[in-house]
Amino acid sequence: MNWQEIIIESAPEGVEAVANIADEVGAGGVAIEDPQMVINKIKEGSWDAYELPEYLTQGENAFVRLYLPVNENLPRRLEDMKQRLDYLNTYLLPGCIKNISYATVKEEDWAENWKAYYKPVRVGRSILIKPSWEEVVPAPGDIIVELDPGMAFGTGTHATTVLCLEFLEDIIREGHKVYDVGTGSGILAITGAKLGAEVVSIDIDEVAVRVARENAALNGVAAKVEVKLGDLLAGETEPADIVVANIVADVIKEVIPQAKEKLKDSGLLLVSGIFVERLPDIYRWLEENGFKHRKTRESGDWAAVLAVKEA
Incomplete structure (x- = not known):
């Protein structure tokens, strides 16, 4: 073809x-x-x-x-x-x-x-994202995430993904339950699992679901990452410690009230894919839904926001 x-x-x-x-x-x-x-x-x-x-x-x-x-x-x-x-x-x-x-x-x-332009990249303190066909020499303590994006978005190099990864490295603890909404290639879910979490990753696109499952298996975390075809958090019932959504601002507006229902008290919501000029909207939606802003990180025109569900 x-x-x-x-x-x-x-x-x-x-x-x-x-x-x-x-x-x-x-x-x-x-x-x-x-x-x-x-x-x-x-x-x-x-x-x-x-x-x-x-x-x-x-x-x-x-x-x-x-x-x-x-x-x-x-x-x-x-x-x-x-x-x-x-x-x-x-x-x-x-x-x-x-x-x-x-x-x-x-x-x-x-x-x-396209593979010629996809190179290994370091994120945060210890995350090393590498394509499946590249060889790297890891440093002591590196968390290696091997990725073959296939036809799904998310190579780990876009600012929106990098901001999420930096936050996840700071907030995930062993045994945390995490929802990854709009998983794409599965990079956030896989990293979360390697940091110690149990992850449910969700995407509305069948190709993304297949690629994310393949990448979870490639990284040896298939048992810790459940990949589902679904529409945001609809139908999910298990309480979570963290919800992460790297998507556009107008979809984040839909995710915020759903995340409030799924998160435990004092649970964390991490949203990215946001242009900095949309931050006032994000802050307003969070406040309207009972979240307290904790921290914002920016990279160029992009931003990621971490908020906590108030008890």
């Missing part, structure tokens, strides 16, 4: 909405490429600039790369995508779409080409 590759250049404030549209039209793979995050990694010494394409080492705009199967449904999907992007660009976030390019790629190229 061949694939239609679409690369959408977007202003930072539009990237999550564009990625959501890609998911809604049935993309068989979505990747967010954020030059600001890449520049930060180069400055930190985590990546080498020469390993990366020039467009990912300069500029301010982000890129959403998605793939649609070339079949009889492709024209309909492309038209659906165009209408949604036009509405976003005209009414919701005027002018956020900067450019759209198209190319047809073969199955083997689609499966392999």
Whole structure:
């Protein structure tokens, strides 16, 4: 099978909405490429600039790369995508779409080409995220998370994921019960399990559920990570110590009251995927639902917020 590759250049404030549209039209793979995050990694010494394409080492705009199967449904999907992007660009976030390019790629190229830009990366004090095909020499005490994102979002290098991982390293204790809402590749759930938690990870996308299960098995934590197909926290009944959701702000609004019902008294809610300008909304929704803000971390335009359920 061949694939239609679409690369959408977007202003930072539009990237999550564009990625959501890609998911809604049935993309068989979505990747967010954020030059600001890449520049930060180069400055930190985590990546080498020469390993990366020039467009990912300069500029301010982000890129959403998605793939649609070339079949009889492709024209309909492309038209659906165009209408949604036009509405976003005209009414919701005027002018956020900067450019759209198209190319047809073969199955083997689609499966392999993106791997060239996915490198091991250190997060926090001791978390080392590595792709399954890369060899690394761990330092003493490293928690190694091996990942093959496949067609699911979440390589561990986007700022929203990094912020969550840094928080999880600080807050998870042995035996904690954790819900990971919108698990994607399963990176947060797997890290949580390696930090000592029992995790239920949930995603509405069947591909993400399959990839997350495969990655949990790859990391030897399948017994500690239960991956479910589901809609946010609907149907979950077991009380949790922590709920984590790395998704867009408007979906976080739905998660907050659900998390209040599932969390134990003094349980923690960690939300990410938030543009900094949406923080006032997040703080208001948390307060309205009986949460007390504990800490916010920011990275460029992105933020993650930790809050505690008040008894």
